[in-house]
Amino acid sequence: MHAHEAGWAHADGSRSPSWLRQPGDVNDLVPHLWSKTAQKQDGVLYVGGMAVADVVAEHNTPAYLLDEDDFRSRARAFRDAFSTYDVFYAGKAFLCTTVARWIAEEGLNLDVCSDGELTVALRAGFDPAKIGYHGNNKSLMELRRAVASGVGRVIVDSFTEIERLAAATKEMISTGSITEPTRVMVRVTAGVEAHTHEYIATAHEDQKFGFSITSGDAFEAVRRVLDADGLELLGLHSHIGSQIFDSSGFEVAARRVLALHARIADELGTTLPEMDLGGGFGIAYTTQDDPADPSILAKEMSEIVAHECRALGIDQPRLSIEPGRAIVGPSMCTVYTVGTVKNVELDGGAARTYVSVDGGMSDNIRTALYDADYSCTLASRASTAPPLLGRIVGKHCEAGDIVVKDEFVPADIAPGDLIAVPGTGAYCRSMASNYNHALRPPVIAVRDGSAQVVVRRETVDDLLATDVGAVE
Known part of the structure; x- marks a missing residue:
């Protein structure tokens, strides 16, 4: 249309x-x-x-x-349902210092995707080690600040960013301003188009986010991170879109991302400890919407990952998710x-x-x-x-x-x-x-x-x- x-x-x-x-x-x-x-x-x-x-x-x-009570209860519902996962609240949905403090008090981690969002989180006293930093065009200044702040993970989105991040980390380690490597996740596109609006479907091939699994860019990005001094690769990150009610999209994405996960172990000799399934869980805006309870989502997504890991004969990585809209919406x-x-x-x-x-x-x-x-x-x-x-x-x-x-x-x-x-x-x-x-x-x-x-x-x-x- x-x-x-x-x-x-x-x-x-x-x-x-x-x-x-x-x-x-x-x-x-x-x-x-x-x-x-x-x-x-x-x-x-x-x-x-x-x-x-x-x-x-x-x-x-x-x-x-x-x-406030509703916000906190939804945060707890995701925390408790996904108790074996790391749950990151997606700050882009809505973030202010008060909300950052609520998230910390309810035991969740936090995703940011700009220097401004990072500033709000740090101003709120949020533990930087529990922050993940997203974005498809992070500047060298933004990367340096993220590393200097001690963010827990940077989700890399381009070959240029890998080079920038490695250079920034190496420089700061050499000057003694930091002592630990920067932990990294590689964002991949799994070729899955979520049943949502074109502008918020983010895992099909023709869009700006991530490295394509199909083209081989995702495997090459992993190789470059592993070869870079000062970077520690945690795992792969996949996000298939927003306002999603059907877990079938997660199933296809998990299968393709875990296949890459297994290939990395087989060909590069590295077993990645983590995998992020992203967010995008839908909410009810009108009577036509019927979102799933977090406990149902947790059960279905865990079964999907467990099944795929069994089929591939690999150990299951530690999982994380990123609800934002589903909590604050x-x-x-x-x-x-x-x-x-x-x-x-x-x-x-x-x-x-x-x-x-x-x-x-x-x-x-x-x-x-x-x-x-x-x-x-x-x-x-x-x-x-x-x-x-x-x-x-x-x-x-x-x-x-x-x-x-x-x-x-x-x-x-x-x-x-x-x-x-x-x-x-x-x-x-x-x-x-x-x-x-x-x-x-x-x-x-x-x-x-x-x-x-x-x-x-x-x-x-x-x-x-x-x-x-x-x-x-």
Whole structure:
């Protein structure tokens, strides 16, 4: 399928998805879309024991609400289900110093993929030995800082990076600034295309990440790391994409990566101690999504690896995984204030109701970028009006500035109402922008009836801080 050049919002197609069903009561929540403490009382949404309206009264909208108990419980669920693995929280989903501390307190490791993310982790006091450093284009400066900081592993992604990392490590060892080799994993592409959006499927051959197993680049990368002074090879790393519900992709990837693992032992005489299966575990954004429980994922993935190791006659390496979205995604919702409600007549006598809110693609780009689906609920009151199919849109100057493409809302929805969108913990604040010079919203952690700002709202001073021509 080809997208319309002006954006998917202009393309032909049905006016509502086939999976969307009209609710019996438009006030009800669909529990598996929300964090565990979310509930309605007399139509008012509560999260973390706080009425969303009360949080808004103090902090305004738009705002991200992060359910601390839910976040911690999901982190523990992965830690406990994958108890024989090393579990790395994928910080790119959402990271701030408070979240880094929560991750440390719950006993997880941390993935970062930029110098900025590493800075946040170190500022939070996170143990660098429990940090993995990703990225397909790490600069020499970034590599030097990672090595000097003592990160536990660097996931190399190109031949150039191997050379840079080896040179940086050798130099620092020679000057006495470090004494230990840099531990490395080689990211490989297994030729598996996950059933997900093209932009977040990361293991097929035609993309920027990793070394191809099929072409032989992965084997050559391993050989070069083993030959490099100052580098210690831990194992192979594979990631097949994001928002994945089917373990069959992991099965094919594990088979191909373990075959390479066995070949390395046979031809190079090195048995690699570890293997990383990546992350990409999906969450429920709408009623069409049915994610697996971490315990089921752990059982299935462990059985896959054990079976393949038996078939190859090799010992099983120590495994690691990298959940990010699956931990923070359902733990956060975004709250908006309705500004306008507009009914637009369409061809054939149909109509669409556009509900405009005070945020949009600057705080959630995923609908525009990935054609992602979201749900929502009226958060500030109960309604006795019948359900109405609406589209929740932002305030930016783009036709594709859509937050929720299709959802049933009360027919009496009006300016001043609060709307909450669940499942916005992953990649919404992380990918937020200042488009139209919007100020990025705060992240407010809620727990046991209290709220704590963990990332404050941007101010006009923040907006102008880098504008060297700005004058008061």
